[in-house]
Amino acid sequence: MDWVKFVGSAVVGLVAMMTSVEINTDPWVVIAVISTLVGYCAKTYLAFQExxxxxxxxxxxxxxxxxxDSGRGTLLHLCDDVIQQEVKEVILSYFILMEQGRPITREELDRRCEELLRDDFGEDCNFEIDDAIQKLEKLGIVTRDSSGRYSGVHLERANEIIGPTTEELVMKVKHSNTQTARKA
Known part of the structure; x- marks a missing residue:
């Protein structure tokens, strides 16, 4: 892009100079125009180099x-990415179950997750619903009825089941330490 700007400026400058300069024009005007053009070209070229x-x-x-950061750092980064992906799958599956408001089959849940990813994020993928359902069942925030359809427990109940996060526990301790320090 910078080269286009550079060459374009030079061509436009030369054309403008040639069309505006008359044969009787003062030579100092021609020198001033040419030096201005050369200066601008030099500025553009140096900016490109920078x-x-x-x-x-x-x-x-x-x-x-x-x-x-090779070796252990790379492995830790990869593990972190895998964990984040697993959490995203679980959250997406739970969101779809909550959004439906009615029990749905495994296939429908899989299809809805894939549709959401395609429609909202422009990503076509084969969503691994079995792993997500297994994690949701292990957490106890999804139920399966006798016909094999899944539904999520209410959000407040799911929050009670999962319990506080590490961040919430840390904030609670900080808050209680602040309260204790104020009383002292």
Missing amino acids: NMASYQNLVTQSMYDKQL
Whole structure:
């Protein structure tokens, strides 16, 4: 893009100069116009070179950081990504069950999850519903009726079943420590 800007500026400047300069024009005017054009071209070229150097520095720094974080760091990052993906599957499945408001089959739940991902995020995928249902059942926030249809428990009840998160427990301890410090 910078090269297009550079070449375009030079061409437009030369064309403008040629069409506006008459044969009787003062030579100092011609020199001023040409020097302005050369100065602008030099500025554009140097800005391009600076952008290129900055980009190369960014790539080099990124590669260096990734090289330092090999082995254990890479494995931990991968594990974290897998855990996040598992949690997202469970949340999406529970959301669909809550949104339906009625028991639905495993196939319908799978289809609805895939539709949501396609319609809202533009991603076509084969949603692994069995794993998500298994986790929801293990948590106790989804039930299956005698005909094999699933429904989610009410949100407040699900929150009671799951219990407080680690973050909520930490905030509770901080709050109680603050209260204790104020009383003292």
